[in-house]
Amino acid sequence: MPPEARPIEPKTDRGATMVDHADLIFTGGRVHTVNAANDIAEAVAVGGGRILAVGSNAAVRPLAGPGTRVVELRGRSLLPGLIDAHAHFAGLGAAMAAIDCKAPGMQSIRALQEAVRRRAAELPPGTWIRGRGYDQSRLAERRHPTRDDWDAVAPHHPVIFTRTCGHICSVNSLAMTLAGVDDATPDPPGGRYERADGRNLGVAYETAQAPLQQAAALSPAEYREALLRADRAYLAAGATSVHDAGGLTGPAFGPCQELVGAGELHVRLYAFVTVNSRQHPLLGLLPSGVRTGFGDDRLRLGAFKVITDGSSSGPTAATRAPYTSNPADCGILYWQQEELDELIGRAHRAGWQCTVHAVGDRAIEQTLDAMAHAQHEAPRQGLRHRIEHCGICPPDLQARVAAQGVIPVMQPAFFWEFGDGYIRNYGRERADTMFPVRSLLARGVPVAGSSDAPVTDHRPLFGVQQTLTRVTMDGDVCGPQERVDLTAALRLYTVNAAYAAFEEDRKGSIEPGKLADLVMLAEDITCVPAERLRDVAVLMTVVGGEVVYEA
Ligand SMILES: [Zn+2]
Incomplete structure (x- = not known):
């Protein structure tokens, strides 16, 4: 049952932004605010790059002035700009x-x-x-x-x-x-x-x-082309922010900064510093004093990321028990515990948000140990360390994720392409409990959603669909008990993803004062069957109040 459209009290932020009239107004729709109550509103006004007002048609329409563009939603969905919390932007x-x-x-x-x-x-x-x-x-x-x-x-x-x-x-x-x-x-x-x-x-x-x-690395000119292609692809998919999990910081960062400065890149980027060896040149950033959060709303330095095991589909994830498909194989672990402790400890002490690529339960446990060790040695307030993937995460590790305040950044989208392999390689029981979104949300953990593109389809609506269905390409289902509803799934790709980048005050929901990042869909998604969500057309994408994509 789709929730009823319930006009909420109009709230405005006009004084704060000093805007007389809206630049852009959407009316007559189903506006998924993704606020704390998941309210559905009818209309939104945008001005000065920010959300001015959200509420009923009657409350928002008066903000129209001469020159205001008014878009009639006619019952279609308007969402906060979608956020891909783990992808490889240049790689895509x-x-x-x-x-x-x-x-x-x-x-x-x-x-x-x-x-x-x-x-x-x-x-x-x-x-x-x-x-x-x-x-x-x-x-x-x-x-x-x-x-x-x-x-x-x-x-x-x-x-x-x-x-x-x-x-x-x-x-x-x-x-x-x-x-x-x-x-x-x-x-x-x-x-x-x-x-x-x-x-x-x-x-x-x-x-x-x-x-x-x-x-085989790209030339600067090839990087520019690649970044522009990724930008177009994400905007067409309704994504307005991407957390770059590796590949941008390094040779692609220069071309990226130039394109952002020239106003040619529109997707907002949160760029990780990713290392996979102790000799990695990016480790040199740690003593520089630069850290997570440096930059602006267009291009910002993200987490310090260490890779600690292989991939879920290789299969090379580091597991506690041997693979079901090969009793001699427990995957690849990159580090000894002391080595990971040392690396995470350095980044933690330098004030970075730390994150670890950890897919298997053995890797997740090692990561949680390293993060607990770092926090014990040098306690910090407001910690938001993350685990990228957090795939095979049984209840004992779920409890630790919750207790340590770690944010799992997950890819339910993987089930489509890799789920059949998970069942073969890890066995039915482990496959069913992979990416346990529902269990973690029930423990109060703000799970963020992502694609890991180009590993799989970059479109956030594909991820939303897979969070709902957990279906595999061959028609199997991995762990139906871990499915969530549309309202919860949307939060993974909006406000929870914003939280994972310390940006929930500016992004992730349609509320006055926030950045005007919006996506207009061709249908009311509450009426679309889950298995068709990925095909819902994006009609318009707005970043900072500017229409940057229109079908
Ligand atoms: Zn990745």
Whole structure:
């Protein structure tokens, strides 16, 4: 049952913003305010980049002046601008230009080879050919492509294909040469190369990817193009803020700052500093005094992030009990406890918001221990440390997440593409309790929602749908008891995501004084069946009162 439209008391913030008339007014709709009471209002007025008033049509209409644009919602939904609390913004833009392994007809190594052969024929020798999103378990050959597969079709172009999880890649011989990797290169801590009879096959896991991904890095011009592509894609999906979980701070940050300064990027970015080794150059930021929150509402430094295990779908997540699919495998853990304690401790003491990529229960436990240790050594007020993914999180760890005030940033969207693999690899029981949104909300934990794009579909409404259904591609369901309703799911992708970035005073709900970040949909989403939510069209996206996308 959709909740009744209940006009709420008009509240205005006109004195504070010194605006006489609204620039933009929406009336006659179902305005999901996502305020504390989840009120549904009829109308909203926007001026000076902020929300001026929210309430009934009668209360808001008088704010129209000459030059005010009035948009008739005619019963359709208006939401706060959606927030993707964990994605790889530059990575999404780059992936959109790469060979798309998820496209129809691309589910075999043979098809991928053909695509590489075609690109090699068009591009000058030496130009990188990049592919994104393959999943060996869904390829006809049921294996990772190797250097030999790529060498056969593109010996004179460096080739790199990154698996859908982003934690594994497959390259050709020229790419290995450019990266300084050969048969004699040893496996680094926290990673490995696939080998046969001592020969490196060009498939790199976790940290072993680093030299290869570095060699394949985009040029500044390619980064600019990628950032603009990601911006357009997010605006068209109704997202107005993205927490960049890695890939922006580093070589992409310069081009990003330029584009933001020129007003060409519209999505608001909260950019993490991500490290996955003790030698990582970004560790040099810690003693600089710069920390989380530096920047402005367009581009802000986010959390300090450490990666501590593999991916849910690899499967390389670090689990307490062995994988159901392989009793000899418990995944990959990057750090010893003391090493993680030391890293998190340094960032914590330097005043950063800390976050850890932790998917498996063993990794989550290690993370909670490190965060508790840091807080014990150097107590801080108002802590909002996070755990990215927090996938296999049984009740004992849920209790610790709640007690330590940690924010889990989850991806129920993963169930669609990876859920069938979860059931195979982790077993039904663990798969059912992954991303336990409902249990954590019941414990009062402000779970935030995200896509991890380009790992999976970047559209927040796809994430909302999956939070409601937890359905897999093959039609299974992972843990129906962890489903939540639309009202709760929307909070994951709005106000809870804002909270995870210390921004709930400015974002995440439609309330007077907040930034005018809004998305207008083509339907009343309370009347749309859950399994169709991802296809609800976005009609208009507004950032800071400016219409930046219109269908
Ligand atoms: Zn990620």
